[in-house]
Amino acid sequence: MCFVLKLNDDYYNNYASTITDYQQPQLEDQFGEVRGKLIAALTQRGMLASTEGARQLTNLEKSYADQTATTAAEAQDAATELRGRVENQRSDLYALNQASADPAAASPQAIGQATALAAPESISPVARVFDGFLEPLTAYRTASNNSPTTTRTSTARTASGAGSSRTVG
Numbered sequence: 001m002c003f004v005l006k007l008n009d010d011y012y013n014n015y016a017s018t019i020t021d022y023q024q025p026q027l028e029d030q031f032g033e034v035r036g037k038l039i040a041a042l043t044q045r046g047m048l049a050s051t052e053g054a055r056q057l058t059n060l061e062k063s064y065a066d067q068t069a070t071t072a073a074e075a076q077d078a079a080t081e082l083r084g085r086v087e088n089q090r091s092d093l094y095a096l097n098q099a100s101a102d103p104a105a106a107s108p109q110a111i112g113q114a115t116a117l118a119a120p121e122s123i124s125p126v127a128r129v130f131d132g133f134l135e136p137l138t139a140y141r142t143a144s145n146n147s148p149t150t151t152r153t154s155t156a157r158t159a160s161g162a163g164s165s166r167t168v169g
Helices: 009-044 051-099 103-115 135-145
Strands: none
16 A cells, blocks of 8 residues: 655645635735724824825835835745655655554554645735724824813703702891
């Protein structure tokens, strides 16, 4: 019985692509959400068309591009790591086969080694990577809301002045 595990470049490229295909939509969702909030906050402050507003949007776009490249690089690193683990297992199997004088005994050991090759780790979701872009605007809003000059109104009913009391004289 011959057990052949043949993994080629396409397998590893597809593995990396699977990771990227899983994580990239999450990254795009986060980027879209933060971009929308950033635009709303800049508009609310009258800064959308300003140099500072353009700088913040440009920085967010750059961060998105950097994160996309990082995601692709990490996917490729995971594929390279998987390739290394497979190659190590294959080398161990060849060494086991050569060291064994009894081919019948080597076969069950080889099958055990081949099946011991664990499935790759699960792909983790993308962390919240763009939230830092909103921190200055959130801090501004909090400070503005807590400012002593902010007018506050109460929703409590005011007394009409007519009550059930009487003056005794």
